[in-house]
Amino acid sequence: MENKSRLGLYIPEQTPMRQGSFLDDPERVGEWINSLPIANVGETARRVFKALVELNRMELSPATRIKVTELFHRPINHISEGLRKYYYDVTFPLAAKSHKVAVLNRELHAELAIAYKIFIEEILESGSTRKLDRKLLVIAIHRTLRQLARVLYHSVIIYEPYPKGVWREIHRLYRYAEKSGAEELPVKETPGGSSVSSIQDIYLRSLLFAACSPYRLRQPEIAALHQRLPEWSGHLTLGKVDQRSRAATLFISKLDSDRPPGHISIQERPFDRHCRQLDTSGLVSHLRTIAAGLAESERGDTSFGPAPFSARLLHKLMAVLSSRPERRYVRTRLNFELNTAAGIPAIHAMTRQSEPEPATEEPEAGEPELDDLDWFTRSGERPLINTPLYGQGPGGSEPTIGSLDDPMDETALGGANESLSLQDSDAPVWTLTAERKIPDPFNCKTDNESAGGYCILWHGPGTPPIKVGEVLGIQSTSDRYRFAIGIIRWMRNVPIHGLQVGVEFIARESAPVLAGRVAGNGEEGALKCLLLPGNPAQEISQTLITPPLPFHTEDRIWIDDGHNRREVELTRLIDSSGAFSRFQFVTLDQGADTTSFDDIWSEL
Known part of the structure; x- marks a missing residue:
C-alpha cells in the first residue's frame, strides 16, 4: 500500500x-x-x-x-x-x-x-x-x-x-x-x-x-556527460514556450507528463501552460568553442580513447542539441532471424573466401627425433604447438586454448595491439597465424526493420558481449562468408523483454584485410581491418574500418587483402567510437617520386 x-x-x-x-x-x-x-x-x-x-x-x-x-x-x-x-x-x-x-x-x-x-x-x-x-x-x-x-x-x-x-x-x-x-x-x-x-x-x-x-x-561517454552537467547547464535557458518559434535548439518539457523533454519539432501544438521551453543554443556555442580547441590539440580526428572527452563526442552532442530529429526510413515491425558477428575480429574471422583452399598432403607420422621431444613435461600436459593464446579453464582446471579472434577484442583495445607478421609467407593473410577456432555466428531475432537498419532483440544462450558503437556483421542468407556491416547506435535493456539493440547499416558487404602504418624505417605490425565498398549515393568512396586507436587522418598505411598489397593515405575520418574508426583513403602512386621536381622544369 x-x-x-x-x-x-x-x-x-x-x-x-x-x-x-x-x-x-x-x-x-x-x-x-x-x-x-x-x-x-x-x-x-x-x-x-x-x-x-x-x-x-x-x-x-x-x-x-x-x-x-x-x-x-x-x-x-x-x-x-x-x-x-x-x-x-x-x-x-x-x-x-x-x-x-x-x-x-x-x-x-x-x-x-x-x-x-x-x-x-x-x-x-x-x-x-x-x-x-x-x-x-x-x-x-x-x-x-x-x-x-x-x-x-x-x-x-x-x-x-x-x-x-x-x-x-x-x-x-x-x-x-x-x-x-x-x-x-x-x-x-x-x-x-x-x-x-x-x-x-x-x-x-x-x-x-x-x-x-x-x-x-x-558508458564512459555517459559518465563524462553526467560529470559536466553542473557546468553545462549554466549555458541553458528555460522559460515559457514561444508558440511561433521553430528553432532547432529548442526542447519542450511538459510539467504534467511522465516523460523527458522532447525536441520541439516532434511536439503537438499548441503548447499549454504546463509546457516549458529549453533553449540549448548557448550551450551549443560553448561546445563548439571547446571542440575547436580539442581539434587543434588532437589533430581533429580523435577517437574516444583514454581521454575523458573528445572532439568526436562534442560534435555528436552538438548535433543532438541543434538538429531536428528525422526518421529517414519507414520502420516495419517484422520478426525474423539474423546470424550476426560482433566486433571486428569476429567479422574478420568469418568473412573468408568461399573457394576451398588447395588440399595439402599430410606427411606420414613417424617416430619423432630425439631433439624434438620435450623431456621435462608429460605428453598430456604439453601445450599445442603454435597455439595463439592460453588460458585457464573454468575453476582454474585444465588449460584451455583461447583465440585472438574472439569477439570484442577491440573493446578492450586488444585489437589495436594485436600484431601479425607477413614476412616469409606467400599464404593469404588470414592463414598466417596458427589454426584458430572460428567463432560461430550469433542467432538473434529482429523486432522491426527499415531500409536503414534493424532493431534487434539481443538475448539468449551464448549471447556475445557488446557495447554501443560496436561493429556488427550481419551474415548473408545465401553466402555464409558474406557479411553486411552495421553499427550499434543505441541499446535499451527492457525488463522481461531483454536487451534491444538499434543497428544502422553502413555497407552491404565487406572484405577482411590487414593494415599497418608505413613508418619511416619500415612497416609496423598488421591489424585486422574491414574494407567496405563505396556508396555513390552518399558520394563516399571505399572506406576502411580499423581498431579505434592506431590510425589518424594523413597517416600512410598499407592494406593487404591476401592477393594485392597497396599503400594508401587516410584522408578523412567518417565515424568512430571506442570500438572502431572508419576512414576514407586514396591509393598512393608508388611509382611516382613526390620529392623530386626535375621532370617538370621544362614544362613550366
Missing part, C-alpha cells in the same frame, strides 16, 4: 516504529554510520539499504526525519562509488550479479529520495508557515531532485528505461517550486558541502541529460 502526497509523489505507508529501533535518534544514527565497515562495501550497502527502507516505512516527526535523512548522504556516496566497478565500462548483456548490483545502487538513491518526499508531504499537510519549515521544504525539494536525477543516471548507465513515475515527480516538484517562487533560491548540494545550486539548476541538469540522447552513448 502507498500514500499519495498533495504533489502526487510516491511514498510508502508508514507504521509505528518497531521497539528497539535507533532511527528516531539522530545522534545514535550518526554513531551507527561512523561504525559502518566502510572497507567492506557489500556489508555496508546491506546495512544502509536495510536502515533506509525501515526509516521510510516508520512514523517519525518531520524534524527528526530530516535530520536523520541528511546523515545518510555520506555512506550512500561511498557505497555508490564502490559498486560502480561491477557494471561500469563493461559489455552487455550484464551478468545477473552485475545487474543486481546496478539496481541496488539505483535503489539506494531512490530510497534516499523517498525519505525527503515524506518530509515534503508532511510539511505540506501540516500547512506550516514557519520560516524554518519553509526553508527546510526548499532544501528537501532540492535534495529530492538531486536523488531522482541520480536514479535517472543509474538507469541510463545500464541502458534501462527511466523508471515509471520518476519524470512525473521531477516535473511536479519543479512546478511547485516555480509556483512558490523558490526555484532560484541557493541551496548547498550536500550537507556540510561548499557547492551551491538551485532547484532550477538541478532541474536543468536532468533536462539536459535526457536531451543529449544518453542511450546512444557508450
